[in-house]
Amino acid sequence: MNHVSKIFRGKRGGFITALDDVSLSVNEGQIHAIVGESGSGKSTIGRMTAGLVRPSKGEIMVGGTEIRKIPEKDLFKQAQYIHQDPYGSLDPYTPVQxxxxxxxxxxxxxxSGPEQMKIILEYMEKMRLNTDYLNKTIQELSGGERQRVLVARAFIVNPRYVAADEPTTMIDFISRQEVMQMILDLRKQYNTAILFITHDLLVAGKVAEDLSVMYRGKVVETGKGSTILGKPLHPYTQLLMEVAPENLAKGIIPAREMQKAATAEHVTMIKGCKYAPVCPFAMKICSEVDPELKTVDGRMVSCHLY
Incomplete structure (x- = not known):
């Protein structure tokens, strides 16, 4: 996607900028993770790149063709979306088959029924669901089982690209590990490009080659996952590292200023950096000029500190 913006009409009038001039790419066989809190715009990117939402500005290319020029059926053959909610995204009364x-x-x-069944059984096996599940309705499945069905539904058409929107958030820990491994195995087998959306920076770093950190509709740091996790530069990326569940479990507590930054109310219309009102390192220029992405220490970061 190249310089993509998305503007929605607000419920009380006016407009909301969900994405502001975002560019990123996902190559075949690659996992690119997008990390950010709720409202950062990461799910909008996932839905947009899978053809479920149209951009307001910019272009999204799938297989060398701009997404708006691809007929719907052809687009969905190439691009699929895995919902984060296994309960609300499937009709509870529909059988798995x-x-x-x-x-x-x-x-x-x-x-052909037999031809369909051959493919369905192949993916049921990949998802470790036995044939007893074929005639079960969705409401009879656990959250982890429903999520496996969502993964199978996305990959069953062998798409070039899959946007996985927090695919393990609403399921238990064991199912979370299993579903994530299944996605990784399918990526490897079919050389699928995957956009992995999450709020957990450490999880993203473990599964993705490339990583983009988003805040309020903008990419604030992007590059190789190992580089960013090794030394996060943007203050918001540093916050995400500190509040990652794995670090909190080890007793690493964020600084008081950073905790305030995570919960403070934000000014909706900000001329400069959107993170400036809550950033513990903010300078005068931060509230006046929105920083551009620049190359620093092997990644790109949007911050006046560099």
Missing amino acids: EVLSRPLRYLLGIK
């Missing part, structure tokens, strides 16, 4: 057969019929044009 029907959930998985629909994309085969609609997107791939496979009408």
